[in-house]
Amino acid sequence: MRLTWVQPEDLLPHELVASADEGREVSAIARRWAAAGGSTVPPVSGASPVPAGPELRALAAELLDECDALPAAGSATEPQALTEIRATWPASSGLPGGPPDPDRLHGGWLGRAVGCLLGKPVEKIPRPGIREILESTGRWPLGGYFTAAGLPADVAARWPWNRRSAVNSLAENIDGMPEDDDLNFALLALWVLETHGRNFTGYDVAQAWLDWLPGGRVFTAERVAYRNLLLGLVPPATALRHNPFREWIGAQIRTDVYGWVSPGRPDLAAELAYRDATVSHVRGGVHGALWVAAMTSAAVVASDVDAVLDAGESVLPPQSRFAATVREARALGAAAAGGDWEPVLDALYARHGQLHWVHVRNNAALVAAALAYGRGDLVRSICAVVSGGWDTDSTGATVGSITGALTGAGALPTEWTAPLRGRLRSSVAGFDGVEFAELADRTRKLAVAGEAS
Structure with a gap:
């Protein structure tokens, strides 16, 4: 073994x-x-x-x-301390505030699950393989959940599904939202906020991992940080020892809830995300977490995707590699909106194709481009991002979360939401079988409590 x-x-x-x-x-x-x-x-x-x-x-x-x-590089353009990062933020977001619409919170939870579920079977399959699977079954361009129906044996052998996922995430097998770390971490963030309030610390997050997450359900930087916790290190040192994954995507997939409970306040959402992210990540890995939290904060109150993307960029160190990456990708996606998506992917791969498929920058570029390209439409956006390859379930989840919240649960297409049966599976104790409507209600209570504090 x-x-x-x-x-x-x-x-x-x-x-x-x-x-x-x-x-x-x-x-x-x-x-x-x-x-x-x-x-x-x-x-x-x-x-x-x-x-x-x-x-x-x-x-x-x-x-x-x-x-x-070795000495850290890029400290001038990529500050580590929250005080230095926060010094670059605008005084106001210009977004509406107040308690979020329950339907939009419900849409965020559902959208996150839908996008994640779409990407699960093809996680680890590269972009050319995803296209060959779809073309060989007459389903290109992507427009629905993946299926094994009609898939030629040679194509299936060349591009095998993610074995852990295909059994319950192909269209013919879906019966509720199956377990996934992209949802487990959202549930855990909800639990941390309900248990410790908005003043939770990185120590609280770390202890929650040890208490509620099986070690086999964490990967890359999270698994290294988990090991470091067991060795006796505490955050933020847990992110630093023998951790080559410190700028990968893990922290970016953990922070949606921090935005949803901070409606219209990307600054507050980013502060919560920072405490969580620094348990396992540094620099770009942390920036991805801030970026997503700020965008989900905007997504539950904004009227268009540009306001969401603006909010995300507002909390990034402006001269950082991560900020440059998402600005460039956003421009590419916006320029192609209503047109051909494939040239956008070609440009992103030319720019970031050398990075590991779980790195944060290439995946963030794909998310930014897909959001700008999809103009807030959930189906157009999640199909674009998943067809791009790389970390398909994670990018699908983030794009689905944002566009789902912009749309609201009531307006999401039932052919995408009905297979979820309104519930999800999880190995996080107390959450297995929980309903999305309940999660939305609990999230709103936290948002209202935050307004009152």
């Missing part, structure tokens, strides 16, 4: 890539690793096929320590 996302020999190649992306000099470390027989090519799915021997594993751990000790 190979444990994923934690073995030193698997982490080091990812670390070399992450450090180089951040502008840190690691070429000498890479040469030492290669000379000892280590691979500098990161494993795609979290573990190398063959475990390293004890000497090579010990060297990997030593070199990870050396990477951790």
Whole structure:
């Protein structure tokens, strides 16, 4: 058995890539690793096929320590402290405030589930594979949940479904929203807010993970942070030790609820998201969390997607790589609205195709472009983002959350929402089988309590 996302020999190649992306000099470390027989090519799915021997594993751990000790790059343009990030925020968002419409909160929860469910079967399948699956069954361009009906055997063998997901996320199998980490983390954020209030800390988030999330239900940066917690580290140190996934997508998928309980206040939503994100992420990984929380804050009160995207950009360090990424992608999507989506994807892949499929920047670029392209329409937006590949269930969930809240549950297409049966599965204790309507009601109570405090 190979444990994923934690073995030193698997982490080091990812670390070399992450450090180089951040502008840190690691070429000498890479040469030492290669000379000892280590691979500098990161494993795609979290573990190398063959475990390293004890000497090579010990060297990997030593070199990870050396990477951790390297000076951080880009501190001037990518501040770490919340006080420095907050100093760039506008005095007012210009968005309407007040308690959010319950139907729009319900739409946010449903939209998040719909988008996630659409992307689940093709998670890890690259863009060309997604297109071949759809074309071979006469379903291109994407316009509904994936199905195995009519799929030729050779195409199925070439592009196998995500095995954990296909059993309950293909159209012919859907019976309620199946479990997914993109929903588990939203439930956990709700629990943290209900239990600790808006003044919760990173320690509260970390303890909630240990108490309520099985270790096998967390991945990449979250699994590393989970391991670091068990080693006795506390946030934010949990995000720093041997964590090459610190700028991947994990924190970005955890923060929708912080926006929904802060309607029209992207600044407050981003502050809540920051405390959660820094348990496992830094820099771009944190920026993604702030960005999504700010957008979901706007989505429950705004009238159009541009106001949502503006709110998201307002909380980002303006000179950061992440801010530049989403601004550029938004412009690409807006320019193509009403036209062909494929050239947008070609441009995004040319710009970000070197990044791992779970990295935050390429996926955020895809989200920004799809939102701008879809102009607030849930189906157009989630089909665009999922057809783009990369982390399909996570990007589908985020885009669905935002467009679902803009639309409201009552106006969402029933062919997309009816298969959910109004409920979802979860391994988070107390939430298995919970109804989306109940989640919306509990979220609104938190939003109202926040207005009163």
